[in-house]
Structures are given as structure tokens and as C-alpha cells.
């Protein structure tokens with residue numbers, strides 16, 4: 001559960017650079033595919049015209065030529081419109097490919113339901129596919145307030161309630177609606193006040209971070225909806241293409257930090 005790490009301090013204000021290279025690459029591939037399709041379309045059309053003329057030449061009279069011309073124009077119009085529509089469907093208008101990076105993987109639900117913007121946590125009471133490792137998180141998240149506990153294991157309440165960041169609940173509701181199986185391994189629990197070896201207060205301590213049991217669909221959903229949810233950080237050592245820092249895609253986390261995030265996904269606001 002030690003998702004926060006002294007190395008995390010290294011990733012401060014200088015963290016935005018070079019982050020969206022993968023997205024740019026995917027968009028280039030889309031452009032190349034589009035051009036190839038256009039060339040193929042032109043060649044097919046040309047061949048069809050040539051063979052049609054060759055076959056028709058013994059029978060060519062003025063009325064036949066006019067009729068053939070009209071039919072050809074109709075054919076070209078229909079073909080061009082159809083090709084244009086097909087291009088749109090495979091292009092950037094596909095919401096599942098927003099950003100050019102997110103792909104649906106076999107056996108995993110696609111993140112198709114956007115998160116709400118309600119800040120309502122109560123909807124999270126007793127929903128299927130959402131489980132918790134600790135009782136105070138299980139009780140507290142649907143209430144919008146988690147009771148701080150101490151001890152080892154940390155189960156002793158200290159009479160202090162911490163407000164859950166409302167966008168955490170929006171993210172959880174969006175994932176539940178998308179059919180994603182979620183295990184919250186730590187929200188307020190199992191986290192010291194300070195990031196280890198520093199005087200920086202952990203986002204977990206103030207109710208603004210959640211650790212999830214590994215599931216690529218969670219990393220992908222949070223990455224795709226990072227702007228809508230106002231996410232500050234995603235740290236996963238397994239699906240590194242979904243890492244985020246300062247709200248931006250990020251590939252600069254240290255190997256030590258990534259190694260400490262091999263068994264869970266940290267999402268911070």
C-alpha cells in the first residue's frame with residue numbers, strides 16, 4: 001500500500017515534457033491509413049470505368065452513351081459518399097479512441113460511460129463489482145466522509161472525519177457504470193500522514209487519493225477521463241502508458257517509484 005514514495009517528490013513542476021508522443025504516433029497512423037484508402041478508392045474506380053468502356057464499345061450509340069454517362073455519375077456520387085462515411089467511422093470521431101491512445105483490449109470492458117459531475121458519493125452504497133480492503137474506506141466513501149484510523153493494522157478510530165474528494169466518487173461511479181471491476185485497496189487507510197522520508201502531506205491523508213487493486217481497465221478509464229475528473233496523478237508500474245503527472249500523460253517516473261506501484265494503481269487529485 002505504500003504508494004507514495006520519496007521519489008515522488010522528484011516529479012514536481014518540471015514534469016510535463018514529452019508526454020503525448022504515443023498519441024501523436026497513433027494519429028499519424030490514422031492519417032496514413034486514410035491516404036491509403038483514398039488511393040485504393042481511386043484505382044478501383046479507374047479500373048471499373050476502363051473495363052466498362054471496353055465491354056460496351058461494340059454497342060455504343062448516342063442514347064446508350066448518354067445513359068451510361070448518367071449511370072456512371074450516379075455510381076461515382078454514391079461511391080464517394082459511402083467512402084466518406086466509412087472514413088469518419090474509423091477516424092478521430094470514434095469516442096473510444098479519444099486522444100489517439102486508448103484501445104479496447106480483449107476480455108476487458110471498454111470505458112464507454114463518461115464520469116458524472118455530481119460529486120455525489122451516496123450512489124456508491126452496495127454496488128456490485130466495487131469492493132474494499134478496509135472497513136473505514138468501505139463505510140466512508142459512500143458517505144463522502146472517511147473516519148481516520150490508526151494502529152497496525154490501522155483500525156482504531158481517532159474521532160476524525162475526512163471529506164472524500166468528490167471527484168473520486170465521480171470516477172468510481174463512471175467505472176461502475178462502465179462495468180469495470182474495482183477493488184479499493186486504500187483510500188485513507190494504510191497511509192502515513194507524510195510521504196515517506198519527506199515533510200509533504202500525502203494526498204491519501206486528506207482524502208484526495210485512492211489506491212486500486214491492479215486492473216488495466218481502471219488505469220485506462222482514469223487516464224482517458226483524467227481531464228473530466230481533474231486527476232493530478234496516475235502511477236502504475238504495470239501499464240506505464242497510462243501514467244499521469246500534473247494532469248498530463250507522463251513517462252518520467254523513476255524506476256524505483258514504478259517498482260513500488262507494481263501491485264496497485266495510485267490515482268491522486
Ligand SMILES: [Zn+2]
Nearest residue numbers: 003004211266
Ligand atoms: Zn497511493
